[in-house]
Amino acid sequence: MTQSTRRRWWKESVVYQIYPRSFKDSDGDGIGDLKGITEKLDYLEELGVDVIWLSPVYQSPNDDNGYDISDYRAIMDEFGTMADWEELLEAVHRRGMKLVMDLVVNHTSDEHAWFVASRSSKDSPYRDYYWWRPGSDGKEPNNWESMFSGSAWEYDETTDEYFLHLFSKKQPDLNWENPRLRREIYEMMTWWLDKGIDGFRMDVINFISKVPKLPDAPDPEGKGYVSGADFFMNGPRIHEFLQEMNREVLHRYDIMTVGEMPGVTPEEARLYTGEARNELNMVFQFEHMDLDSGPGGKWDVKPMKLTDLKRTMTRWQKGLEGCGWNSLYWNNHDQPRIVSRWGDDGEHRVVSAKMLATCLHLMQGTPYIYQGEELGMTNVQFDSIEDYRDIETMNMYREKVEKEGVDPTEVMRSIHKKSRDNARTPMQWDDSANGGFTSGTPWIRVNPNYPEINAAQAVKDPDSVFHYYRRLIQLRKKYPIMVYGIYDLILEDHEQIYAYTRSFKGEQWLVICNFSGEEADFQMPAEVEMTRQELIIANLEVDPTENISSFTLKPYEARVYQIR
Template identity: 70%
Template sequence: MEKAWWKESVIYQIYPRSFNDSNGDGIGDLKGITQKLDYLKDLGIDVIWLSPVYKSPNDDNGYDISDYQDIMDEFGTMQDWEELLHEVHQRGMKLIMDLVVNHSSDEHAWFVESKTSKDNPYRDYYIWRPGKEGGEPNNWESVFSGSAWQYDEATDEYYLHLFSKKQPDLNWENEKLRDEVYKMMTWWLDKGIDGFRMDVINFISKVPGLPDAPNPEGKKYASGGQFFINGPRMHEFLQEMNQQVLSKYDIITVGEMPGASVDDAKLYTGHDRDELNMVFTFEHMDLDSGPNGKWDLKELNLLDLKENISKWQNGLNGVGWNSLYLNNHDQPRMVSRFGNDKEYRAESAKMLATFLHMLQGTPYVYQGEEIGMTNVRFDSIDEYKDIEILNMYNEKVIQGNEDPAKVMQSIYVKGRDNARTPFQWDDSENAGFTTGEPWIKVNPNYKEINAKQAVNDPNSIYHYYKRIIALRKEHDIMVYGDYELISPEHESIFAYTRTYGSEKLIVITNFSSEHVPFTLPENLKLTSSELLISNYNVDKNEDVSSFTLKPYEARVYIGK
């Protein structure tokens, strides 16, 4: 397997609005991030991924960009950003930026021009269509619910927006538009950034003609994903982008790709394909959703998780590369979702970190994960800020008369604001995030769960992360070893091996709050082994071939 620095890196995602506020306006900012770089360096982070900090009206928290080459006022200035980049590099870390080019803001200069007339030179930078039979051009539903089309009176046409109506989709069929995007990417790379995380990048190619989506239930709007996810020109566009921009720099590229399968990812990340380094898959994020999607709650079945993770680990081995994550700015907190954030918060957070960081791929740590931050339960829908949550609540409760308590339960479990509450730095007011009024409420558990406490406690989740990140730098097997699942039918234990040359890692994790006996399969008897890391104290003389795991226990043995 080809070695590469980005395979060996650990990436930390910062959601700037909620990370650290330097000026007391209640909103995290660039100077606030710069102030905390030593904390990230101490943790062992190699690369920081910055969620969007570009000029934006903030309809979707910065994912609606009005100027790709300027900074949002709330976050600071371009000079603040340049200082941040300089300080990141001074500490031997790298910085990657979010690239949001499936859509722009409706306040972007291109769109402002585009909607003035049908023959404006920028008209074709977006996807405009006349109405059909007195209604929208087709029946597609927006990801944020409702129609994916917005009518514009001035030109008597509709524009496509797969997300909010303030996020019109860019028309990648237009070569001029693509050139503009590549120029902008080059501009940032020339400033010295170290790569891009590409927002819903596999939505940029739409099926020609934009046909109606199948709608067997006769809904007003239907999910048209099959016509814009992994569309017909996707690989052509990415190869062109790689040739014109990415290949000229030594950088990390990761594509966020809902609906991408292992076979898709082999093409997107294949070593000889000249597209991207890795993709974010969503399959494991959908395993606890019922047939009606994200808000339809269902218990996670560990066998499903094993099957899915193994499929990706084996499928991309030696061909492409995995990105490893269990939470981010769009997903709930992993310890609340996959662990136990009450009785076993520290144990289950450490177990999940072990499970994830020992897999093959590049691990992503989302801010606060390393101190075991949890989901939040706000009393009222009025305390939530996320457009997706508010649209869904409006659709189900206000218009659909569904039980508000049941809908709130879905929000408590799956809502994106779970990940967006302010970072908990210490036990002072507002968790040390701001001296002002925070833009979204702080999780009330900050008195017990905060970075200051975690850094000072050698047994904390933070110090466990530090150890596991350090081990990755010492052991090539953690990065490059082949994966193999052990005991696929066990309902509580997720165990697997990694093999690299004559070395073997045995990773054993208990996903339950029970004591569970474990026996190593006969074919895995090691001639010599040592305990590499564990989240409980383990007797050095204990027989490795058979033992009982405590609730949410994790152990990793290394041997030959």
């Protein structure tokens, strides 16, 4: 039995990510909260998901929407109380679902007690909990660029030194070289697990090991600030730290762990997820998320080529086959809405949303659904930068418009396609004011299309995106081939059709997805043997007697057949 066929509950599960600020507001202050999530658990139970992953709900000044934590053992006031959280956990477990918390331990808030003490004096016992360095000739200790633009260093006059922040200047990086810090983190993790949670999603966890000397990054073009990723991504002690974390904490609980890991390769992911190595269950990788980024990075938007997507997804499917485990996602709180990105959020919104779901959920790995994805929620196109709330988006706009003199209209075009706020507009519950999200003023505007796209409408309509997701989840519970079957790509060079097979214990399924708004001709490859033809699921009406060795797919059509 290979690692990929060994049964584990987290392989057979479907995960639903909640971004609490935007999910459901119970008290009218315009901000989603824990009681709002508890209110909507019946909806998630009807959808059929097994695990809820909660983006951070810890105490935070909210510089980066909760990913800047000031107290790991307290709940953010805006979200409610610890009693509200405990009530949510109990209600989740009562419905047979599990709850996974976000773990953010690459950095804290600058308002965390550790950092307050650390910055107070060079002699503080907490000084080495963070990365402090003196400058040189009024310049930063090195030339690393922050993920949110500008220098990754901030000068602090109290001790006349700089501290490292790979993200916002209010998110100082923790120094994992310090064993005392690591012990405190493991104690905090144990505290949450003993409260009954079912695992952790670990934020940028492959950043925690830095090359200790923090050297300058190569800058052949003389940009000034450049990515230092080679010195902190998958760093020198990362496996040592994760194995220690597993030894000290994780192995004692039957939980799910997934590490967010920008820049990870399938070869590295085999090390992170190999069961014998005792690190994590799975990783989030980003290769497929960069396929519509041009040479200028995320905001330099280019069309995605389907052949590139097939190559990337297949590299990961085959790369972890038998020796690791994939996480499957199109959306999360940091990514634009997939139906607007690689589907068609106009005429073919419903059909293309179903096609994208089919393509992903039939692969090997644990599928993740991001709130609203199951409704076919779309990107938003606010006219003004004033309507956006995301720190990354606002920093980029200022940089491009004010410093580089780029036309604001051009910058807004990139924001409409790639801003993280596309995923963060409030969940659209019904067609009442603000989509039923809040009775007050929402912290960020609701997408104006909520009267047409909302949960109340979708639950009532048996042909909705919601009910299609339900069917996919039900199929996963019924057929082991969906979880454990081997993936093999076919029609590798076809520019419209993504097709592959899944094989398990003598059974074989064929998945065919048209990624284009045009009709596409499917021709069964000679290497695929077909002894039967039973339709498992499709996103459009299909004649069950149609000969599938050669046929024409409608725009964004998807079909899954049992063929052996």
